[in-house]
Amino acid sequence: MPVTTIADHEIHVDDEGFMTVYDEWDEELAKSLAAAIGVEMTDESWRAIRFMREDFKSEGHTPTLRRISTVGGFDTKGLFALFPKKPAKKMAYIAGLPKPAGCV
Amino acid sequence: MKNLVILGGGTAGTMAANKLRKKLDKVEWQITVVDRHDKHDYQPGYLFIPFGTYKPTDITKSRRKHISDDVPIVYGDIDRVDAEARTVSLTNGTVLPYDQLIIATGVTPRPDQTPGLDDEKAWHSSIFDFYTYEGTTALAKKLASWKGGRLVINIVDMPIKCPVAPLEFAFLADAFFTERGMRDRVELVYVTPLPGAFTKPVASERFGGMLDEKKISLEADFMIERVDPDEQKLVSYDEREIDYDLLVTIPLNMGADYVARSGLGNELNLVPVDKHTLLSRTYDNLWAIGDGNDIPASKAGSVAHFEIDIFVDNFLEHIAGKPMTGSFDGHANCFIETGHGKAMLIDFNYDTEPLPGKFPVPGIGPMSLLKETKINHQGKLAFRWVYWNVLMPGRPMPLAATMSMAGKEVPEP
16 A cells, blocks of 8 residues: 655555555645645635545445435535536545545 | 234345244234235346346245244235334234334335436436346346347436346346347447446455456446436536437335335435444334445345344343344345356455455355356356255355355555
8 A cells, every 4th residue: 555745744555546544634634635626715615524534434435426425414415516527526525535536 | 922023025024023033932922924915026136037038937935835834924005113112013004013013124226316307207217226126127028029229228316225136237237139130230339327337346346357357338426317318318416418219227226205204214214223233223112124225335145144144142141131142244245147147256355355266165166256257157046946945944054154264365555
């Protein structure tokens, strides 16, 4: 598992740069991760990222976009505006969670 | 006497009922299956009906005839499960108490979950599904007289039943229109929320190449927000639009509504279970098998088949108060029809993606993995007999429940 350093944090990541150790994440680091993929964080973005962190803790896997919308109460279209093109992937990246698993 | 109640007598429920009836003492355990009606459809057959390969009458059989005579079937709609009181209530007022409950009611396509998709005028007129008896028979009629145009195949969201079937539909449609001499009048477009043709890299690349060869255009990363049935177009959340003359949709798949009413489901009404044992993560006497659980595997009959081999032994250990020793690995294999009498085969599990090779005998086959052959196609057609005569009665299949790496070619990193 590769180790990299972002914003003075030493973190474990997969081949695509998704963090693999839940507890290595904090919000300082998330700011740098967001900047690295060109995402500007708003209050609503933070709420969504925090929901994902909490949901991962109880469920053990990265929530899908549909779950973030139906369980977290976020507007899907709004998420596409906050995290353009590939919201599920970008949000997981910023939240320091594994890449959303595509079920076969 | 103790009660085991199985909700749903489809692929998983039928296999579980028949296997457990042979293993459980008849004096000690009563097994009851609940379902809405007696019609059991061979669901893999839905794919062939639009192209006239199967007639509707080829795929439906009696549920009663495929479940052991020693297992009564109660017909009715399920209202709710009270997991604390350990009862199942039906809408007709019947209440069934249970000691152990198996949920096997699967998933259903839900066009009502996407605005515009279930439009009354358009549904089964310009918009069709093919994962239901009604949808696939209506589509067969439509295609028989269709003059051509832009046919769009759209997956609303994952997970779906038989995730390769939409690709198979595209390949078979290409072959169907070619054989009818009208391929030049049909534009085929494959629209998916996935980043490519399929979820896993090796297979996705192979399938993507086949879409190219067959001149089927691919629109990836398309998360549909709504359908405009009057303008005949799909609109995505990021405001892309795709026009169609004929839309073949794979709607959102959801578990049964009683699961949600009973507080047993996640956002898709799927029952959260341990992915290796299929036992509920909340209740110690509640299981979910087949499509209706939340394990990260394909929703497919082959998964149900492999998981039930392991589930039955775990169930017996669990009710005897012993630790469960079996662990399901997410094993699945499926045939993929590619048209013109050929098919591919894939074999995979939670951790290993579909790879090329030979199956089931390493190096010999006779089936080939991730490669188009006539023998694979014959295997797919023969499978209908195997389904009714070997799988449903719970007879042993000469295939291991857990996946084997023997015979698979691992790509160089």
